[in-house]
Amino acid sequence: EIRKLLVLPGDHIGPEIIAEALKSLTVLEEERPDFKVQISYGLIGGASLDKTNEPITDEVLDAALSSDAILLGSVGGPEWAHVPGAISPEKGILRLRQRLDAFANIRPCRFCASSLMDQSALKSDVVKDVNFIVVRENCGGAYFGTKTEGEDEASDLWIYRRAEIERCARVSAALARTMVKDDKSPAIVWNADKANVLASGRFWRTVTHDVFEREFSDIELRDQLADSAAMIMVKAPTKLNGVIHTDNTFGDILSDISGGIVGSLGVLPSASVCGIPGEGPVKGIYEAVHGSAPDISGRGEANPIAQILSLAMLLRYSFSTPREADLLEEAVRKTLDSHDNNGLEIRTKDLGGSSSTREVGDTVASQFRIL
Amino acid sequence: EIRKLLVLPGDHIGPEIIAEALKSLTVLEEERPDFKVQISYGLIGGASLDKTNEPITDEVLDAALSSDAILLGSVGGPEWAHVPGAISPEKGILRLRQRLDAFANIRPCRFCASSLMDQSALKSDVVKDVNFIVVRENCGGAYFGTKTEGEDEASDLWIYRRAEIERCARVSAALARTMVKDDKSPAIVWNADKANVLASGRFWRTVTHDVFEREFSDIELRDQLADSAAMIMVKAPTKLNGVIHTDNTFGDILSDISGGIVGSLGVLPSASVCGIPGEGPVKGIYEAVHGSAPDISGRGEANPIAQILSLAMLLRYSFSTPREADLLEEAVRKTLDSHDNNGLEIRTKDLGGSSSTREVGDTVASQFRIL
Ligand SMILES: CC(C)[C@H](C(=O)O)[C@@H](O)C(=O)O
Ligand SMILES: CC(C)[C@H](C(=O)O)[C@@H](O)C(=O)O
Numbered sequence: 015e016i017r018k019l020l021v022l023p024g025d026h027i028g029p030e031i032i033a034e035a036l037k038s039l040t041v042l043e044e045e046r047p048d049f050k051v052q053i054s055y056g057l058i059g060g061a062s063l064d065k066t067n068e069p070i071t072d073e074v075l076d077a078a079l080s081s082d083a084i085l086l087g088s089v090g091g092p093e094w095a096h097v098p099g100a101i102s103p104e105k106g107i108l109r110l111r112q113r114l115d116a117f118a119n120i121r122p123c124r125f126c127a128s129s130l131m132d133q134s135a136l137k138s139d140v141v142k143d144v145n146f147i148v149v150r151e152n153c154g155g156a157y158f159g160t161k162t163e164g165e166d167e168a169s170d171l172w173i174y175r176r177a178e179i180e181r182c183a184r185v186s187a188a189l190a191r192t193m194v195k196d197d198k199s200p201a202i203v204w205n206a207d208k209a210n211v212l213a214s215g216r217f218w219r220t221v222t223h224d225v226f227e228r229e230f231s232d233i234e235l236r237d238q239l240a241d242s243a244a245m246i247m248v249k250a251p252t253k254l255n256g257v258i259h260t261d262n263t264f265g266d267i268l269s270d271i272s273g274g275i276v277g278s279l280g281v282l283p284s285a286s287v288c289g290i291p292g293e294g295p296v297k298g299i300y301e302a303v304h305g306s307a308p309d310i311s312g313r314g315e316a317n318p319i320a321q322i323l324s325l326a327m328l329l330r331y332s333f334s335t336p337r338e339a340d341l342l343e344e345a346v347r348k349t350l351d352s353h354d355n356n357g358l359e360i361r362t363k364d365l366g367g368s369s370s371t372r373e374v375g376d377t378v379a380s381q382f383r384i385l
Numbered sequence: 386e387i388r389k390l391l392v393l394p395g396d397h398i399g400p401e402i403i404a405e406a407l408k409s410l411t412v413l414e415e416e417r418p419d420f421k422v423q424i425s426y427g428l429i430g431g432a433s434l435d436k437t438n439e440p441i442t443d444e445v446l447d448a449a450l451s452s453d454a455i456l457l458g459s460v461g462g463p464e465w466a467h468v469p470g471a472i473s474p475e476k477g478i479l480r481l482r483q484r485l486d487a488f489a490n491i492r493p494c495r496f497c498a499s500s501l502m503d504q505s506a507l508k509s510d511v512v513k514d515v516n517f518i519v520v521r522e523n524c525g526g527a528y529f530g531t532k533t534e535g536e537d538e539a540s541d542l543w544i545y546r547r548a549e550i551e552r553c554a555r556v557s558a559a560l561a562r563t564m565v566k567d568d569k570s571p572a573i574v575w576n577a578d579k580a581n582v583l584a585s586g587r588f589w590r591t592v593t594h595d596v597f598e599r600e601f602s603d604i605e606l607r608d609q610l611a612d613s614a615a616m617i618m619v620k621a622p623t624k625l626n627g628v629i630h631t632d633n634t635f636g637d638i639l640s641d642i643s644g645g646i647v648g649s650l651g652v653l654p655s656a657s658v659c660g661i662p663g664e665g666p667v668k669g670i671y672e673a674v675h676g677s678a679p680d681i682s683g684r685g686e687a688n689p690i691a692q693i694l695s696l697a698m699l700l701r702y703s704f705s706t707p708r709e710a711d712l713l714e715e716a717v718r719k720t721l722d723s724h725d726n727n728g729l730e731i732r733t734k735d736l737g738g739s740s741s742t743r744e745v746g747d748t749v750a751s752q753f754r755i756l
Contacts, residue, residue, distance in 0.1 A: 090581070104581045135620045140506045156527065156543050161584035168588030169544035172527050176537045208637070210461070210475045213532035217539030241641040242676075248619055248645025249506045266579070267638050270612040274619025305613075 016050045017333055020081040022058040022074070022110075025103060026311035027371075028087025031302065034318035034375025035085065035325045038342055041383050042329075049335070054081070058110065059089030059103035059306070069106030075113045083332035084110070084299045085325060088306035107301075111152050116286035116299050117178065118185035119152040119265065123251075123272035126281055126323060126343065127350035133277025133365055136251070141275055144251045146204075147193065148258045148272070149186045150265025152286050154178040155214070157262050174214045174261070179221040181290075186259035187230040188292045193256065200233045201256035206243040206264055215240075218261055240264040247271050269303060278364040279304035280317030283324035285331055295334045300324040310363075314370045317362040322346060322378055345381035349374065352381075387421040388704055391452040393429040393445070393481075396474065397682035398742075399458025402673065405689035405746025406456065406696045409713055412754050413700075420706070425452070429481065430460030430474035430677075440477030446484045454703035455481070455670045456696060459677035478672075482523050487657035487670050488549065489556035490523040490636065494622075494643035497652055497694060497714065498721035504648025504736055507622070512646055515622045517575075518564065519629045519643070520557045521636025523657050525549040526585070528633050545585045545632070550592040552661075557630035558601040559663045564627065571604045572627035577614040577635055589632055611635040618642050640674060649735040650675035651688030654695035656702055666705045671695040681734075685741045688733040693717060693749055716752035720745065723752075 021036070023029035042049055056074035063069055069089075078084050090103040110116075124145040125131055134141045151174075159171030186203050193201035203226070209219040219237060226235045238246070240260065246253050247268065260268060273279035282303040289296035302320030310316055323346060330339035349360050354369070360377050361367025392407070394400035413420055427445035434440055440460075449455050461474040481487075495516040496502055505512045522545075530542030557574050564572035574597070580590040590608060597606045609617070611631065617624050618639065631639060644650035653674040660667035673691030681687055694717060701710035720731050725740070731748050732738025 102581045108582065135508060135511045136506050137508055157579075157582045159540070159543075163584045163588065167544060167546040168584045169530070169542055170583045170585050171540055172530075172543050173538060173540035208528075210473045211479065211528045212541045213534045213539045214541050217534065241637045244615070244638045245641040245644040245650060248642055249648070263634065264638070266612045267615045267635070270616040271619055271642070273616040277620070279616060 016052050017083070018081045019051050019053050020077050020084045021053055021055050022084060022086045023055070023061070024058055024087030024089045024306060025060040025091050026088065026306035026308045027316035028089065028306055030311070030314070030316050030371050031318040031321035032085065032087040034371060034378070035321045037375050037379040038322060038325060038345070038382050041379050042338060045383065058086065058106040060091050060094040062106060063094055063101070063103055069101055069103050070109050075110065078110060078114055082295065082297060083328050085328060086110070086299050086301035087321070088302055088304060090306050091308040108157065110299060111286055112158060114288055114297060114299065115153060116288050116297070117151065117153045118182050118287050119150040120185070120189065120285045120287060120291070120327070121148040121150065121269040121272065121282065121303060123148065123275055123282065125276060126319065127347045129351045129359070130277060130281065130365065135274050135277065136248070141251060143255070144275055145193070145255050146251070146258055147189055148260065148265055148269040149182065149189060150260055150269060151178060151182045151262045155262035172212065172214050172263070174218055176221050179218055180225050183222050183225040183259060184229070184290050185287065186257045187226065187233055188290050190233050190257045192292065202234045202236055203257045203259050204243065204254055205235060205237050206240045206258055206260040206268065207237070208240050209237070210239065222259065240268070244268060244271060247275070251275055273303065278317065279320070280362065280364040281319045281323065283320050283327055285324065285327040287331055291331045296331050298328065298332045300328040314372060315363050316371045317364050318371050318375045319346060319350070322375070341385045342382055345378050345385060348381045349377045387423050388454070389452045390422050390424050391448050391455045392424055392426050393455060393457045394426070394432070395429055395458030395460040395677060396431040396462050397459065397677035397679045398687035399460065399677055401682070401685070401687050401742050402689040402692035403456065403458040405742060405749070406692040408746050408750040409693060409696060409716070409753050412750050413709060416754065429457065429477040431462050431465040433477060434465055434472070434474055440472060440474050441480050446481065449481060449485055453666065453668060454699050456699060457481070457670050457672035458692070459673055459675060461677050462679040479528065481670060482657055483529060485659055485668060485670065486524055487659050488522065488524045489553050489658050490521040491556070491560065491656045491658060491662070491698070492519040492521065492640040492643065492653065492674060494519065494646055494653065496647060497690065498718045500722045500730070501648060501652065501736065506645050506648065507619070512622060514626070515646060516564070516626045517622070517629055518560055519631065519636055519640040520553065520560060521631055521640060522549060522553045522633045526633035543583065543585050543634070545589055547592050550589055551596050554593050554596040554630060555600070555661050556658065557628045558597065558604055559661050561604050561628045563663065573605045573607060574628045574630050575614065575625055576606055576608045577611045577629055577631040577639065578608070579611050580608070581610065593630065611639070615639060615642060618646070622646055644674065649688065650691065651733065651735040652690045652694065654691050654698055656695065656698040658702055662702045667702050669699065669703045671699040685743060686734050687742045688735050689742050689746045690717060690721070693746070712756045713753055716749050716756060719752045720748045
């Protein structure tokens with residue numbers, strides 16, 4: 015069986031980190047002759063705008079639809095920064111999410127290597143056991159609602175339909191089951207909304223509770239207002255260990271806070287899936303949480319870890335090779351916890367090291383090989 | 386000249402912390418015979434729902450309109466938690482903000498006493514010089530847009546009109562001028578939006594830039610996407626020193642992160658003003674950033690500092706007594722940095738101490754007296 019992978023390198027550091035992730039994929043193909051991947055490439059973001067005047071074309075969207083998974087680099091940059099009337103490169107990501115109906119954005123927050131703990135802005139005892147996954151609704155809410163732009167006002171409709179909330183709740187529940195607590199019961203699901211202010215938030219809460227009562231009554235569901243969740247995430251992040259089930263807008267903000275928690279956005283992966291993980295392979299888009307970092311592009315300084323860990327998520331959810339996913343995460347851990355010939359840690363600048371993008375990518379690939 | 390103050394104690398710990406703030410106000414009246422305040426009281430939130438079935442009545446709103454300032458306790462609690470169709474106590478706050486047109490919510494984040502630094506979840510070197518003010522648009526955006534609630538969907542309209550953004554930008558600019566940098570130039574204004582995704586965000590950015598170019602060209606205005614601002618706020622909060630100019634929803638979340646930064650929401654004040662601070666007295670609503678803490682209400686454990694510092698903001702913006710405001714902040718600083726007869730720090734539980742609400746309030750009032 016041949017798996018179809020679409021690679022969209024994107025802009026600035028996107029292609030640089032994609033190249034490193036692909037090295038580990040090559041290792042996998044070499045070591046597991048039964049594992050075959052057919053890779054095709056496409057443009058997205060600024061790279062696509064430059065050639066086609068669109069941040070993503072219909073051909074690329076069609077290619078995405080007929081692939082098993084999409085490995086996506088980061089997108090955007092000042093050269094395409096918004097001029098009145100112009101379309102932003104980031105719209106390419108939104109269109110891709112929408113066209114594939116990649117409705118749940120999964121963003122785990124934990125230390126991928128214990129040696130990274132000292133990178134956190136937070137005190138070690140506050141963060142050390144942090145382990146939560148943000149499940150962000152990805153195809154609805156304010157980012158996709160009807161927009162108006164006038165001379166004197168502009169608006170976005172923050173709308174949720176029952177089915178959109180239900181399917182996202184099912185992803186949250188499925189992940190809670192994979193994150194068992196010490197007593198083997200599923201992790202807590204934290205529902206983060208603003209039910210006290212938003213009609214859509216109140217509806218979000220009602221529907222979420224309905225689904226959990228009906229389908230997942232063994233999973234503990236707790237409400238946490240989104241503003242308060244942001245505060246707790248900084249003050250005592252381990253209190254939110256488990257799954258944070260939240261809407262598109264709040265999920266966008268809450269998941270970025272994770273970058274401060276683990277010390278760098280450079281190590282945070284994400285998956286946008288089109289189905290319930292665990293119930294057979296799901297199609298998905300795999301990308302770093304961080305952006306395209308125009309300030310460091312072309313210097314070989316970018317951290318490839320987030321992209322590599324996104325590939326691990328791809329192996330787990332879309333290629334149904336969870337063991338290989340674990341091994342790739344293990345290779346990342348070993349790389350970050352080890353030293354090079356000069357006794358220096360193998361880390362890029364964002365993590366306080368001086369290794370190049372390539373050095374980190376090569377080390378992960380070679381650690382992956384020996385595992 | 387007699388100043389008119391409306392006090393709305395609210396629910397749970399609201400009345401407890403309001404009582405402590407009023408002690409310092411009494412000191413001021415005693416020590417400055419020319420300073421006269423006429424206080425009246427009203428209900429809001431659950432307390433109002435219980436008596437009137439409304440989270441705030443027209444009479445109270447009228448009283449607010451004819452006052453110079455409103456000192457507001459915290460609102461809400463599980464006993465009024467949302468049942469389908471029921472109105473939430475928090476709606477009382479929203480109606481008050483809207484009726485007064487208190488369009489800019491000012492939320493400073495810095496250490497009110499240096500001894501609090503060890504309470505932060507963040508490492509000391511990361512937070513020690515933190516000093517930013519979030520200016521949150523307070524009467525527009527998704528929280529106030531047209532709402533729909535149906536069987537299968539619900540929505541809120543995230544809408545901004547030019548004038549709403551302009552007046553908020555003027556508040557941000559005015560505050561930047563009061564926060565001068567070492568070289569005496571105004572502080573940076575950080576504009577936080579999602580112009581890359583939201584039509585309202587794009588409009589927010591355009592209008593903000595227009596206002597600054599036209600009226601405040603000496604002030605440095607920088608854009609920071611709201612998700613990225615959340616990350617920086619945790620990772621390196623001092624990078625955002627200055628004024629963070631942002632919309633209602635993003636401001637709600639970003640300002641709560643401050644609670645993690647300074648270690649407790651219990652010390653964070655806020656002002657919702659109806660005009661530009663500095664251009665003569667402005668009417669305003671002064672409340673703690675935190676909620677009504679039902680879990681500790683009635684135990685005398687609540688931290689009154691946020692409410693007392695909110696009173697200081699009231700003195701500064703609505704009563705035009707900036708010197709007295711400084712002195713009250715100084716009394717808070719002295720209280721938190723000092724010890725009681727047993728050598729114990731004078732702090733409530735949230736700050737790692739064991740003092741009662743009253744003990745902290747009394748100490749601030751007595752420190753205020755001798756200043
Ligand atoms: C680039 C942008 C469209 C995107 C979003 O807002 O969803 C990004 O911030 C993210 O979090 O993936
Ligand atoms: C209580 C609620 C209505 C309010 C808000 O969302 O504005 C609160 O969270 C705040 O931040 O002041």
